[in-house]
Structures are given as structure tokens and as C-alpha cells.
Amino acid sequence: MKKFLGVLFFVCTATSFAQNLQLHYDLNKDRKYFTTTFEMFKPDEYGSTFTFVDFDFNNDGNKSISTAYWEIARYVTIPGAKGLAGTLQYNDGTLRIPGLGIAVPLGSVWLAGVSYPIDLGFVTLNTDLLYRKDYLSEGSDVQLTTVWFVPFAGGKVNFTGFMDIWSGKQGTDRKFTMLTEPQLWYNVDSHLAIGTEVEISNNFIPGENKVLVCPTVAAKWNF
Numbered sequence: 001m002k003k004f005l006g007v008l009f010f011v012c013t014a015t016s017f018a019q020n021l022q023l024h025y026d027l028n029k030d031r032k033y034f035t036t037t038f039e040m041f042k043p044d045e046y047g048s049t050f051t052f053v054d055f056d057f058n059n060d061g062n063k064s065i066s067t068a069y070w071e072i073a074r075y076v077t078i079p080g081a082k083g084l085a086g087t088l089q090y091n092d093g094t095l096r097i098p099g100l101g102i103a104v105p106l107g108s109v110w111l112a113g114v115s116y117p118i119d120l121g122f123v124t125l126n127t128d129l130l131y132r133k134d135y136l137s138e139g140s141d142v143q144l145t146t147v148w149f150v151p152f153a154g155g156k157v158n159f160t161g162f163m164d165i166w167s168g169k170q171g172t173d174r175k176f177t178m179l180t181e182p183q184l185w186y187n188v189d190s191h192l193a194i195g196t197e198v199e200i201s202n203n204f205i206p207g208e209n210k211v212l213v214c215p216t217v218a219a220k221w222n223f
Contacts (some may be wrong), residue, residue, distance in 0.1 A: 069093035107136035
């Protein structure tokens with residue numbers, strides 16, 4: 001399962017409506033499958049809405065859809081507080097276990113908190129501080145999300161990415177999970193982009209307690 005960068009559109013509010021379709025091929029020796037992602041971002045007079053859905057194509061035999069994952073985030077501008085917004089988010093999905101022929105829930109997650117752009121001069125980090133209620137975790141947790149978007153070469157190349165860090169408790173143990181996905185895109189024209197993504201995670205994949213690095217090659221079509 002991949003969580004793709006889509007919230008980078010929050011820094012591109014000059015575009016009234018944005019949506020794209022991505023196709024990634026995972027180069028990790030234990031993966032070697034395709035993932036598609038559809039993203040949509042739409043601002044309005046009250047704030048903005050972002051949603052995406054992605055599918056891994058790694059089912060036994062015919063390599064049909066093995067994992068489905070969905071996120072939606074609503075941001076509401078707080079009057080009188082420049083740049084500050086409240087946010088409510090929901091994540092959910094299912095994972096098909098290779099070789100077993102069964103699908104298991106990834107666990108629904110509700111998140112609520114505030115969002116604020118942190119200007120570092122050379123880059124703006126759009127940062128969310130979130131209360132996290134995870135179906136698979138006992139009690140309540142916290143999540144920090146930051147997103148960046150850096151165009152260069154006259155806008156022909158974009159360096160984008162996000163990082164999530166959150167806590168979760170199972171039994172008496174509490175662990176922290178980190179997931180980051182920097183992306184580099186070359187814009188062939190106003191619609192087509194080609195590039196790469198590197199998923200770096202720790203405690204993200206069930207059963208894996210080490211840092212995993214999973215690069216992809218990718219194409220993106222902006223509608």
C-alpha cells in the first residue's frame with residue numbers, strides 16, 4: 001500500500017481545480033508491481049478539499065487489484081488567523097494477503113487538528129498537527145504531517161514530498177511510525193509528467209521493524 005503525495009496542491013491555490021492520475025511501478029525487489037493513484041484538490045470560499053484513492057495491482061495470478069486505499073481531507077480557513085485552518089480527515093482501506101486469498105482491513109483512521117504554512121524562505125512547509133483515532137490502535141494518538149513543493153528549472157521540474165510521523169499503541173507498547181515520499185517530476189508539457197518517488201518508512205509495513213526504501217518510476221497526467 002502506498003500513500004501518494006497529493007496535498008502538495010494546497011500550495012498551488014492559483015489553480016481553482018486540480019486533478020491527476022498517476023501510474024507507478026515499484027522497483028523494490030520484494031514488490032515489482034504497479035500502483036495507480038487518482039487525486040483531486042478543490043478550493044472554495046470556505047477552504048479546500050483534497051481526496052485521493054490508490055490501488056496496488058499485486059493479486060495472485062492475474063495481478064488484479066490487491067490493495068485499495070482512500071483518504072479525504074477537508075480544510076476550513078479560520079477567519080482572522082492568516083494561514084491557519086482547521087482540518088478533519090478520514091483514511092481507510094483493505095489489503096489482500098498474497099497466497100491466502102483473503103482481504104483484511106487496514107483500519108479506519110479519523111484525524112482532526114490545525115494546519116499552518118511554515119515559511120523557511122527557501123521552502124514552505126504546509127504542516128498539520130493532528131489528533132489521531134486509529135481503529136487498530138488502543139486509545140488516542142497524535143500525528144504530524146508536513147508537505148513541500150519546490151519548482152525549479154523554470155517550472156519544468158518539481159521536487160515535492162510529504163512526511164507523516166504518528167504514534168500508536170497496541171497493548172502496553174507504544175511505537176512511532178514514519179512515512180515519507182519525496183517525488184521528483186519533469187513536466188513534459190502542461191498535462192504529462194514523468195518522474196520518480198522514493199517511499200521511506202519505519203514501522204509502516206505490518207511485521208517490518210526496520211527502515212524500508214522503495215523507489216518507483218512513474219508517469220502522471222494532469223487533467
